[in-house]
Amino acid sequence: MARPPSQFPQFSSVADVSKRLSTAGYLPDAQIATTVFLADRLGKPLLVEGPAGTGKTELAKALATATGSELIRLQCYEGLDEARALYEWNYKKQLLRIQASQGTDGADWDTVHDDIFGEEFLLSRPLLTAIRRAEPTVLLIDETDKADVEVEGLLLEVLSDFQVTIPELGTITAARRPMVVLTSNATRELSEALKRRCLYLALDYPSAEREREIVLSRVPDLAPGLAEQLVRTVRAMRALELKKSPSISETLDWAQTLLELGLDTLDESAVRSTLGVVLKHASDQDRAAAELRLN
Amino acid sequence: MTGPAVADGGLAGHLDGFVRAIREAGIPVGISQAVDAAEILTVVDLLDREQLRHGLAAVLLQRAAQRPTYDVLFDLWWPLSDRPRTTVESDADGDADGEPGESTLDVPGDDGIDLAARMREQLLQLLLEGNPEALRRFAREAVEMLGRGQPSPSGQSFFSYRVLRALSPDTLVAQLLTGLLAEGDRGGLAEQVARQTIRERLTALRAAIESEVRRRTAAEKGRDKVAKNAVRPLADQVDFLRAQAGDLAELRRAVAPLARRLAVRLSARRRLGREGRLDFRKTVRASLGTGGVPVVTHHRPRKVHKPELVVLCDVSGSVAGFSHFTLMLTQALREHFTGVRAFAFVDTTDEVTRFFRPGADVVDAVSRIGREADVVGFDGHSDYGTAFEVFADRWASAVGPKTSLLVLGDGRTNYRQPGLPVLADLVRRSRSAHWLNPEPQRLWGSGDSAANRYGEVIDMVECRNAAQLAEFVTTL
Numbered sequence: 001m002a003r004p005p006s007q008f009p010q011f012s013s014v015a016d017v018s019k020r021l022s023t024a025g026y027l028p029d030a031q032i033a034t035t036v037f038l039a040d041r042l043g044k045p046l047l048v049e050g051p052a053g054t055g056k057t058e059l060a061k062a063l064a065t066a067t068g069s070e071l072i073r074l075q076c077y078e079g080l081d082e083a084r085a086l087y088e089w090n091y092k093k094q095l096l097r098i099q100a101s102q103g104t105d106g107a108d109w110d111t112v113h114d115d116i117f118g119e120e121f122l123l124s125r126p127l128l129t130a131i132r133r134a135e136p137t138v139l140l141i142d143e144t145d146k147a148d149v150e151v152e153g154l155l156l157e158v159l160s161d162f163q164v165t166i167p168e169l170g171t172i173t174a175a176r177r178p179m180v181v182l183t184s185n186a187t188r189e190l191s192e193a194l195k196r197r198c199l200y201l202a203l204d205y206p207s208a209e210r211e212r213e214i215v216l217s218r219v220p221d222l223a224p225g226l227a228e229q230l231v232r233t234v235r236a237m238r239a240l241e242l243k244k245s246p247s248i249s250e251t252l253d254w255a256q257t258l259l260e261l262g263l264d265t266l267d268e269s270a271v272r273s274t275l276g277v278v279l280k281h282a283s284d285q286d287r288a289a290a291e292l293r294l295n
Numbered sequence: 296m297t298g299p300a301v302a303d304g305g306l307a308g309h310l311d312g313f314v315r316a317i318r319e320a321g322i323p324v325g326i327s328q329a330v331d332a333a334e335i336l337t338v339v340d341l342l343d344r345e346q347l348r349h350g351l352a353a354v355l356l357q358r359a360a361q362r363p364t365y366d367v368l369f370d371l372w373w374p375l376s377d378r379p380r381t382t383v384e385s386d387a388d389g390d391a392d393g394e395p396g397e398s399t400l401d402v403p404g405d406d407g408i409d410l411a412a413r414m415r416e417q418l419l420q421l422l423l424e425g426n427p428e429a430l431r432r433f434a435r436e437a438v439e440m441l442g443r444g445q446p447s448p449s450g451q452s453f454f455s456y457r458v459l460r461a462l463s464p465d466t467l468v469a470q471l472l473t474g475l476l477a478e479g480d481r482g483g484l485a486e487q488v489a490r491q492t493i494r495e496r497l498t499a500l501r502a503a504i505e506s507e508v509r510r511r512t513a514a515e516k517g518r519d520k521v522a523k524n525a526v527r528p529l530a531d532q533v534d535f536l537r538a539q540a541g542d543l544a545e546l547r548r549a550v551a552p553l554a555r556r557l558a559v560r561l562s563a564r565r566r567l568g569r570e571g572r573l574d575f576r577k578t579v580r581a582s583l584g585t586g587g588v589p590v591v592t593h594h595r596p597r598k599v600h601k602p603e604l605v606v607l608c609d610v611s612g613s614v615a616g617f618s619h620f621t622l623m624l625t626q627a628l629r630e631h632f633t634g635v636r637a638f639a640f641v642d643t644t645d646e647v648t649r650f651f652r653p654g655a656d657v658v659d660a661v662s663r664i665g666r667e668a669d670v671v672g673f674d675g676h677s678d679y680g681t682a683f684e685v686f687a688d689r690w691a692s693a694v695g696p697k698t699s700l701l702v703l704g705d706g707r708t709n710y711r712q713p714g715l716p717v718l719a720d721l722v723r724r725s726r727s728a729h730w731l732n733p734e735p736q737r738l739w740g741s742g743d744s745a746a747n748r749y750g751e752v753i754d755m756v757e758c759r760n761a762a763q764l765a766e767f768v769t770t771l
Contacts, residue, residue, distance in 0.1 A: 014339075014346055034339070034349035041338050042331075049359060091590045099586055186359070187552035189765060195357045196327060202359035207427070208495075233484070236491035268484045292487045 008176065010067045010136070011040050017066075026055070026062030027214050035201040036063065045159050045180035047144075047195060050203035052185055053247015059203075060140040060181040069136035069179065074126035076147035082154060086164060087128045090121045097121070117168035127158050130178040137178035144194075145184040152191050155182075160197055206248065208235060214248060219255040229266045230255055233292075237278065240291050246278040253277050268294050307333060313372040314355070316522050320368060321532070322361045328354050344373060360549070367509065371518040374510050411441060411461040419467055422496050423474045430496065434503035437462060442508060450515040455501075455508045464497055532760045535617040535733045549761040550620065554627030557768045603634040603697050605725075607686065609704030610670060611641045611677040617733035621703040622661050624764075626651050636693055639664055640682035643672035646690065677707060679745070680714030687717050694721050700728040702753065706739070706746035713745040719752040731758035731767065 011017045017033040017040075028036065036059075039046040048056040064071035074085055082088075094116040101112050124132065130139040141155065158164060162174035182198060184190060206214065208231055215227045222230075231251065238245045246254075254277045263270045272294050279285045288294070314329050331354040339350040348369050356365055414437060421430050441461040444452040468490075475489040513521040577593035606625050610618040622639075629635045629651040639647045645668045650660040664670070672681070686693075694700060700721060706713075722728040732739070732746055736757045739746035749755060756767050 014343075030345045031349040031352075034346050035353045038335065038338060038350055038353055042334065092585050095585045095588055095590060185552070188556060189358075189769070192325075192357070196325060199353040200356050201353060202356070202362060204359070208425075208492075209427075229488075232488050232492050235495070236488045239491050239494075266484075271484060292484050293482065294484060 008136070009040055010179070011037055013037070020066040021059075021062050022217075024062040024065035025218065026058055026066075027210060027217060028059075029206065029210055032059065032201065032203070035199055039199045040179065042199070043177055045182055045198045046201060047182045047184065047190070047198035048201045048203055049184045049186050051205070051245065051247075053245075053249055054203040054205055055248050056183040056203055057140065057142055058248075060138060060142075060183070063179065063181065064138040064140075067136055067138070067179070069138045070133070071138050071140060072126050072130045072133075072178070073140045073142060076141065076143045076145075076151065078146060078148060080147045080151055084125055085127050085151060085154060086125050086158075087166060088123050088125070089117070090123050094121050119169075122166075122169070127154075128164055128172070130180075131158070131162055131164055131174045132172060133178065134175045136176070139178040139180045141180065141182045143185065144182045144190060145186060145188045149191065152194050156191075156193055156197065159194075205235075205238060205245075208232065211235075211248065211251060215251060215255050218252050219259060222255050222259055223264065226258065226264060226266060227255065230258070233266055233271065234278065236292060237288055240287060242279065242284045242287065243281050244279070244284060250278045306336060309372070310336065313351075313368065316368050316372065316519075317355060317365065320364050320522070322356065322364065324355055344375070347373060367506070368522060370506055370510060371513050371522055374513065414441065415462055415467070418462055418464065418500075419470055419474075422464070422467065422471055422493070422500070425492070425496055427499060430500055431503045434500060435507045438504060438507040438511060442504075442511075451511075452515070453508045453511045455504050458504050458508075459501070464500060468493055468497075532762050534759050535620045550623055550764065551627050553761065553764050553768055554624050557624075557628065603636070603695070604628060604699045604701065605693050606635065606637045607644075607700070607702045607704075608637070608639050609641070609677055609679075610639045610664065611675070617703070617705070619661065620733075622664070624703070626660060636690075638686060638690070638693075639668055639670050640677075640679075640686070641670045641675055642678035642681055643670060644682045644686040644689070645669040676709045677704070678711045679704070679706065679708050680712040680717075683714040683717040683721070687721060694725050696724070696726055698725045700725040702728070702730040704730075705732055705734045705744065706730075706749050706755075707743050708745045710743045713748060715745075715748060715752060718749065722753050728753050729767075730755040731764075732756065733759055735759060 011020070014030075014033050014037045017037045018028055021028045021033070021036070035046065038044075048059060050056060061071060063069075097116050098112060126139070130137050144152075144155070159180060162177050163171055165171045205211070211234070212224075212227050212231045215222065215231060216224065219227075234246050234251045234254070254274065257274050257277045258266070258270070261270075261274070271292070272289070275285050275288065275294075279288055310332060311329070314324055314332060318324050332351055335350045335354055336347075339346045341347060348366075351369070352362065352365055356362060418433060418437075421433050437458050438453055438455070442453040442455065442458040444454050444457065446452075471493050472486065472489055475492065476485055509521050572595050574593040574595045578589050578591075581591055581593060582589040606628065608618060608621040608625065610622070625635070625637045625647075629637065629648070635648070635651075636646065637648045637651055638644050647660075647664050647668050650663050650668070672685075702718075730749060730753045732755055734744070734746065734757070738744065739750070739755075740748075746755060756763075758764050758767055
């Protein structure tokens, strides 16, 4: 099974990945850095799975920034089809073209036919766009688990050969392989075949140290002591049985909120008045208030 | 096998053994993945163990739940060497590890108790600082010094319980709280947060000790033996009936998305034939842009018929673990699916839908059902016959041609009459009906189980763990 060698590796080592992602504002741990490095080296798509708010989409964005690539995003949803993911013909424009030719000298059908299935009438959707680009590209296929099973079949074809066949135009092969990141919340098991073609990265909430670093790098004005307190409180909340555990972005929002309010310590009253920033369900708020003894 | 050019039985052979062990632990690894694993060896820095760990995980694993098992096996197959590392060790806390054992043991007149006491002090300090790396190093040292069992002909054994007994980390909690909290912080938020932090660090310590014991045992007795005992079942294969508190949290994570999927599945029929009747007006309007040719047709959205779901669950003691899961499932269904009515029964039935209004808390709902719902009429032993009869009697209109019926229970009737005709009638009246049974299929029909007889009138599925639930949901 010879796989074409990955073209243009972007990173020289795992340490390089860490450094450049950090510069792009994403602090990776050893697991993330290693897996990203391998995805780049082996030219394989990277499947990132984990609960909402652990930084899956962020990773793709940071990757684009770190490698100076353009980010092309395919947001999956139930009912996503080929026409939305790959390409479709611009019927309206084609029709106008036909009508226009009828009016004038009446060009013969063959010319018109060749004409209306040309580039001009092709609406390129994210997958095709990513494949045709000659510049560095990061292709983000977001929330893959939301799409129907048929879309997975389509992805399989595109991701294993990086080519798309359009009957009227022929096969379009990637001039330069995009880096592909698929994300999934694991609400549905993706097919074995798709998983086999990808490198797998299970993301969970970060460790306390890493989360503190993330907070401090994103909200640099926050006092380190307060950041520590904040992260520990968020972790205590995640340990409760909540319907929606606070995500990293909510930790960051909270840090920002505390900063704006000029609070310098996270005591009961501070938490109580800002709880809505981290917990978005009334029942979660009640539960946290009871278990963390806010009253 | 392609891979690094190493003599047969060398690195490639070792990797092969590792892959086999992973397969034996229940993680499916295909041939192409094994080949990819070999390729990983050529790309990562082999001297960096963590790189190797994460690199192999990236190609060998396909689900997050497999990771703990993988980590245990990885530690066995790619162990740390016994020698204390000489590089990078001479930094600030080098003295914690520099010469493990000797310096402490050499003190004259030292006995076990004294040693344990001193290690406890050190542990207290480390737990306060919370540096995971230092804690792991301490665990290795502690196993070396406190974990030895009686030497036997088959070699030296190590036991984590010996270490934990000597150190009794749980008794340090009070001191740790004092250390982490300023005075005046007691009783409120700060204390709860500190307690959680301590809990996390103690768990990490225990895991480190266990992993070190495994490593040493593997070195003494061979890793295959250890691998067999050390590997816990994957989270989604934990039996609902035997799940422990720790598993339940894992399960809950696994079940919540499944329930949502199940709700969609049970109501999915309407999605087929997505396009409804032609919307003539809209289509003509749109055709103006294309010179009167209706290129794009528009359709009226289909009338969404509200499917109804009735969940009937056994909440008796014999299925305690399962009923917790059951109610979890019910709650999740209720949240994603408006037409859900939930009924619970032991020896009589009561509607419990009200406890599961969206936003309610499962744990809270479960305890309220225990207190407020009228599910025990006689002696608190399950009585399916009476339960079904009461249900069919009092809520006759709940099941109709639009209803999906979901029964959750083990079908153990305590030798009372099973109420088959009533159930058969309910099944006939419903649009579809399924029974999820948490008992292994081979036990159906044994003793007081009427599962086989129920199976004749309703589609009964074995559903012992999250993996099976997932399968049921996908094949539905």
